[in-house]
Amino acid sequence: MTLPQPALDALQAAFGEHLLVDEPLSRHSSARIGGPADAFLVAKTVDELRAAARIAWEHAVPITVLGSGSNVLISDVGVRGLVIHNRAEQVTFEGVCVTAEAGLGTISLARQCADHTLSGFEWAVGIPGTVGGAVYGNAGAHGGDMSNVIDTVKLITPDGDITMSNAGMAFQYRSSILKRECRPCLIAGMTMCLAAGAPASIEARMTELSERRRRNQPPGATLGSMFKNPPGDHAGRLIEAAGLKGRRIGGAQISEKHANFFLNIDYASAGDVKALVELTQEEVWQQCGVELALEVELMGEW
Numbered sequence: 001m002t003l004p005q006p007a008l009d010a011l012q013a014a015f016g017e018h019l020l021v022d023e024p025l026s027r028h029s030s031a032r033i034g035g036p037a038d039a040f041l042v043a044k045t046v047d048e049l050r051a052a053a054r055i056a057w058e059h060a061v062p063i064t065v066l067g068s069g070s071n072v073l074i075s076d077v078g079v080r081g082l083v084i085h086n087r088a089e090q091v092t093f094e095g096v097c098v099t100a101e102a103g104l105g106t107i108s109l110a111r112q113c114a115d116h117t118l119s120g121f122e123w124a125v126g127i128p129g130t131v132g133g134a135v136y137g138n139a140g141a142h143g144g145d146m147s148n149v150i151d152t153v154k155l156i157t158p159d160g161d162i163t164m165s166n167a168g169m170a171f172q173y174r175s176s177i178l179k180r181e182c183r184p185c186l187i188a189g190m191t192m193c194l195a196a197g198a199p200a201s202i203e204a205r206m207t208e209l210s211e212r213r214r215r216n217q218p219p220g221a222t223l224g225s226m227f228k229n230p231p232g233d234h235a236g237r238l239i240e241a242a243g244l245k246g247r248r249i250g251g252a253q254i255s256e257k258h259a260n261f262f263l264n265i266d267y268a269s270a271g272d273v274k275a276l277v278e279l280t281q282e283e284v285w286q287q288c289g290v291e292l293a294l295e296v297e298l299m300g301e302w
């Protein structure tokens, strides 16, 4: 526990028993991996998110926002400073546009868009995690991604709230300016505009995509795709070609079903997963001459 006492006092005064000390982050990641956060808070509203961030900034405490922890490998020694688990999840529909807070689940948003007969977000139906995580990493699947639908993004910054345009977010493949530049800011929410669609075709597309996922992806504790697809190829194909399907280090295993998915099959540590990542990068480089870049982000102290 390394949070300075004045910062801890201020957070405790504002959030009382909701502020947790040394909370194991394995409880908050999809792979069930991760050491403790010095201080941990669940923010249920944007006001709480902003208030926690202000206190942390005032006391120069580093902030880490966690959505569903479905795209991060959290280190075994955990995360220093304040971790805010964002659960602010209000959503409003106006015509073909929808404004969602960043703690809303992406799958829930996809389903709500379908309920409002809005088309253009069906591809998101199987993507775990929150809207904030999806915006931050420009999540995408089946030919769609966040950059195709976002109009504006609302950010909480040390200088106040600001609205970023789609262009300002400088989205790239599984990346945004926030991810590349590590700016001190939190995503409060976003507005995206879709198109009016036919309910039956929206539902059919979502069912088809969900079934495709069930067929191709392994169930269980995982972080999704471990590596980005290199241009013109698939990380999964390369890992399989290198003979690594099913390879195991400690409690971590490369899925037999989809080689770009790494599973926590038996109390894997972050160290187990990292060792498997490094082995995979080395083998794919030696055998295929391709450098695999991580899609999953390393979070915390490494």
Ligand SMILES: Cc1cc2nc3c(=O)[nH]c(=O)nc-3n(C[C@H](O)[C@H](O)[C@H](O)COP(=O)(O)OP(=O)(O)OC[C@H]3O[C@@H](n4cnc5c(N)ncnc54)[C@H](O)[C@@H]3O)c2cc1C
Binding pocket: 030, 064, 065, 066, 067, 068, 069, 070, 071, 072, 086, 102, 103, 106, 126, 127, 128, 129, 130, 131, 132, 133, 134, 135, 136, 137, 138, 139, 140, 141, 185, 186, 187, 188, 217, 222, 223, 224, 225, 297
């Ligand atoms: C089974 C499975 C399948 C998946 N399939 C896909 C897929 O098809 N396509 C795809 O793109 N991804 C996929 N993923 C990865 C993951 O679901 C997405 O990247 C998702 O958008 C991450 O959201 P999250 O809330 O879990 O983010 P987290 O993992 O919690 O965080 C990711 C990053 O975003 C930052 N962040 C999160 N919220 C905020 C916020 N409010 N403000 C500032 N920063 C924030 C975090 O600090 C962190 O740096 C899959 C994952 C799994 C487990």
